[in-house]
Amino acid sequence: MSLPAQLPLDLGHRAAMGCEDFLVAPSNADAVAWLDRWPSWPAPALTVYGPAGGGKTHLGHVWRARSRAVIVDGAALDRADLPALLARANAVIVESADAVAGKPAREEALFHLYNLARESGGHLLLLSRKPPSRWRVRLADLRSRLKGAPAVAVEAPDDALLAAVLVKLFADRQLRPGLELVTYLLTRMERSLDAARVVVAALDRASLAAHRRVTVPLAREVLADLEREAEETKNGPRNRRTPRHRVRSEQGAG
Template sequence: MSQIALPLILRDRGAQGPARIIVGPSNSAAIDLLSRGADWPFRTAVLTGPPRAGKSLLARWFAESAMGEAIDDADAMAEDALFHAWNRAQASETPLLFVSSRGPGEWRIALPDLASRLGAALLIELGAPDDEMLAALIEDHAARRGVALGEGALAWLLPRIDRTYAAAERVVGEIDRLSLERKAPVTISLMRDAMAGNGGEWQPRLL
């Protein structure tokens, strides 16, 4: 499992270290496509994927690496502004990346000119993390928060949380909160309490 270190430090949800993009099977193809903006149809692409999958981080990496321009949360912006941005990018022959939290078919565009242009854009989708990436995400979130996971913590956690990016982030945040609150190291008992106290959002895959 590899990482992409961003050329900027992001302070995100209490984490203290620099944000990194964990590279694995769920996003390696997307990262390869992002690096080839000149090959996109009309040099335009739409990046989408699950919550907390790193869409914004990838967009910042894309822009900061001078591969093109990126518009985050494009599906929440005024459509005429997006259309003008598309025209400017075409005039300057600059690859343009739109980031959407809505998946294919969910982003309804009313402006016909914009709809036709984004309909022709390359769709880049991030997939769900596999167990190896989930483990790397948990370790990265823990390292950025300064949480020392005890021996066997990952082996205990992995079968018991939902296989999503958001779950990896939430469980480490709750473990960190309880560890600080109790002034106690991370143990199986503390992790069990962290999962039980997270509003019932955890979906055990193996108990």
């Protein structure tokens, strides 16, 4: 992995999710272009799919700011009042839309919601990890509807996008990371936008708690703590320890 001498901040910006900025990059540019075409989509629905942490939900909020769409989870679709979902703005975002697959009641609900949107001139934004062709939908009519609607991928973020997101997240907290710190994080953190938010928040907390600058040594300790916490969440706690950045702070205070 290589980064330019200066941090890559020349990505496109657009307002999203309140005061946050959405960064347009090659990994999400196709999906952004499709959202920009709304409401002139060739079908009532558009599916945006890709790995967790790639920014699908953030993209959904970008579209929601324009369309005023209602958000519903695919796992709860069979319990939703379908006409009411479209009544407010004639636009619906279905999170985890692939959760309907293999569940007859949910598949029926998405099929009816699709038909209601088509009849009313409304639109559905379906967000999922997999493309509809891999959902294993049993309802033939729903498969046909999904096959006739566009689907676009959001790829895993590349180095330039992750670096720009890290810099922006630090800036939101009035922190100015150096190139060495950003490069270090890129080579060691999970490669997702969600992970970037978690890491920056943890570094900010650790810096304040230990009265230390946000540097590579602090990042090394924080990443180790986050990895241990993730292991404990998965496998159960073993020997709980005070985070190293707190130990050093307490020793220094003595």
